Amino acid sequence: MKIVICYFSGTGNTRKIADCFAEYMREHDNDVRVFSIDGLTLNKKLPDETVEEIKTCDLLGFGYPVYAFNAPPIALTFAKKLPRLAQPKRAFIFNSSGEPLRLNNISSLKLCGILRRRRIEVTNEYHYCMPYNIMFRHSDEMAHKMFETAKRLVPLDAREILEGQKHRLKRIKCGNTIAWVMRCEQWGGQLNGRMYRVSKECVHCGKCVTNCPTHNIRITEKGKFKFGGKCLMCMRCAHLCPQNAIRIGMFNGWKVNGPYTFVAPKTDEKKQHYNRMLTKAYAQYFENAEKRIADADRETTNRNDDEQII
Ligand SMILES: Cc1cc2nc3c(=O)[nH]c(=O)nc-3n(C[C@H](O)[C@H](O)[C@H](O)COP(=O)(O)O)c2cc1C
Structure with missing residues (x-):
């Protein structure tokens, strides 16, 4: 299968997730192209080669960081520049955000609408908690734990996509209205810039x-x-x-200055996730992730057992 993954990543978190998807999908005999949409939106038209790659692929992936419960404007501009396809195409979305709130699940609403009008149907969506690049700095321990969790979740999610199982994120009520209101951040960002x-x-x-x-x-x-x-x-x-x-x-x-290393700190360097904000929500995120990983392990063992019996 030919897969094209397009992503935007401000400070590298989403790029890391995109790379994990690409690695798993390549290992499973797919031809995967990954490209950052940086710069692609600067010209009026997308480069012909990019459009051709997208037209001829079997599956599309879109990755972005959540900004004020929305996809960043650059991701929306990119999607708007895509042509309406002759044949419908399946796509998956993945995003990274600093907090695990369900409110973040509304971030893809506008993007999905734009893609649908281009006959690109989003069948699978996934969200990964990664360290904040604004607001406060997560501890090294927390950043490491987030990325390690994402690295274990992505293969399960990628397998689901490749096997054709659908997966949508649960949204809160009035998601469209909240996302629309929060998009004022985009104007604020331009002014603040x-x-x-x-x-x-x-x-x-x-x-x-x-x-x-x-x-x-x-x-x-x-x-x-x-x-x-x-x-x-x-x-x-x-x-x-x-x-x-x-x-x-x-x-x-x-401001959060300096890239995260994602390396586990030595025991004596360990610090608590110093900002106590949303402690319960983070704990719940990790608990759900562990449960999902354990369920998948059990399913794989059962499958292997069934195959041996046959
Ligand atoms: C302007 C801005 C707005 C953000 N808004 C949210 C948000 O609404 N919810 C959230 O969980 N994280 C938010 N974040 C945090 C990022 O989504 C998060 O750190 C992400 O992993 C960064 O990914 P990147 O390194 O690929 O840019 C925001 C970050 C920025 C810079």
Whole structure:
């Protein structure tokens, strides 16, 4: 089967999930192409090769981080640029978010609508909890646990997709209205993006300029940084700045600088997930994940036993 996975990832969490899907699907004899949609939306049209890949594949995957209970605008723009297909196509969606709330499940509503109008039917949807890149920094222990859990869940989810079983996330009531209201974050993000500033710690390495997915940052001839009006609030510039020199406007108190290592801390370094917010929800997320993994293990053992009997 030819599978195309398109994803947007501001700070790398969603990319990690996309890679896990690709790895499992490749191991199971599929031809998998993975590409980031960074930059693809800058021109009016999508490149012909990308459209051709999508038209000729058997299964499509879309990945994105949740922003204010929605898909990021870049993911919606990308979907809008896709042509209406001659034949209906099956697709799956995966997203990563910092908290495990069910409210995040409304994030794909608009994207699914756009895809449906292009004859792309989303039959499977999955959500993974990954560390926050805004608001507060998860402890290394928590980040490690989140990624390890996702790595064990993705093969189960990918198998479900390949076997043609459907899986939709449960949404809360009035999801469309809540998602619509929360999309004001996209306008707020663009306005706030113009308020980004660079502090004197900056060493002019230019990483923020090259990293920005919408080419929204430029350096003037006088060496000053200019932030335009196309900011997605993806946090890549501030998160990956080696000098922690970018101030993110009104949300500077929520900045999370420095990539997560996802490595388990040594026992003596272990710290509690220091922000007590949603402790119960995180515990529930991990409990559900463990239950799902245990159920899948049991099912595999039963299948193997049945095959041996035959
Ligand atoms: C502007 C913005 C809004 C966010 N909104 C939410 C949210 O509504 N719910 C949530 O759980 N996480 C939210 N997050 C956290 C990210 O979804 C989460 O850290 C994600 O894993 C980042 O993925 P990435 O590294 O692929 O960009 C938000 C992050 C940003 C930058």
